[in-house]
Amino acid sequence: MGRVLSGIRPTGRLHLGHYFGALRNWVEFQNECECYYMSADWHALTTDYADTSKLDENTLEMVADWITVGIDPEKSVLFKQSKVLQHSELFLVLSMITPLSWLQRCPTYKEQINEIKNKDLNNYGFLGYPILMSADILLYKADIVPVGKDQLSHLELTREIARRFNNFYGNILVEPQEKLTKAARVPGLDGRKMSKSYGNSILLGESDDILKDKVKNMFTDPLKIKKDDSGHPHGCVVFAFHEIFNKECKKREKECEVGAIGCVACKKQLMEMLSEFMKPLTEKRKDLIADKAYLENVIDTGSQKAVEIAQETMREVRRALKF
Secondary structure, eight states, rough: EEEEEEEEEEEOOOOEEEEEHHHHHHHTTTTTEEEEEEEOOOHHHHHHHOOTHHHHHHHHHHHHHHHHHOOOOEEEEEEEEGGOHHHHHHHHHHHHHHOOOHHHHHHHHHHHHHOOOOSSSHHHHHHHHHHHHHHHHHHTTTTTEEEOOGHHHHHHHHHHHHHHHHHHSOOOOOOOOOETTTTOOOTTTTBBOOOGGGTTOOBTOHHHHHHHHHHHOOOOTTTTOSSOOOOOOOGHHHHHHHHOOTHHHHHHHHHHTTTTTTTTHHHHHHHHHHHHHHHHHHHOOOHHHHHHHHHHHHHHHHHHHHHHHHHHHHHHHHHHHHH
């Protein structure tokens, strides 16, 4: 039995990419490991620093999403990053020993600089957020971190930072290992990875009306004009979702390739599968959002538990630094 740490920025409601990339794994870990799941509100400041008015509301929305998909506050510690001040202290310490070149080579840093044009990301916090992510993980001496493929480079950086710290000051920090889910990368409606920043996501608990509209507008194979045209399923967003939700996706792949099914019918079946998946989530989430006091208590209780672990790690770090 190991310790698991993971977190998500509270920048809005969660989507299917979060579920298949991380949350499904979070649920499975509850019966095997000691789990700490964090609302990473300080991380949210790296891109949304100009307006912090919705951070608390977004945290409640996100925790509701977590519980909706099966994360149990009685089994897992659900907490808010900013309530554990030791995150910022370890972040400062690790910032002192991390070479600038390690941050500049991060692929997700380059990707988001190129993709996100409506925000000024030329700040130290955005460049340095992998160090804060490392501090989050190392603070709890996590053995396992559930991540999507796009976060693997950050986890490797965490291990490098831990090794560098331990080389200077003694064997204090634990090098974590990753845990990937089978569908770690879910496409967005436009073919890019699903992301709130790109506005191409399907939210957890989405209503049928909204689902129908989003599926209707999904990108499909541009070469498949007529129903009986041969298709290229592996370049089609709709088929990518069939691979996740359709148990007979191999059959669908052949049907598309030989022109036995059109895009309209393919989308219709996907809509039915998505609706069936979402229905219980929609109902459960509605009840949770109505009980704000319960969600706040879950966060406060979990944050106190997180502080206890974080304080012990920082006592060891300070001793190692001879502070």
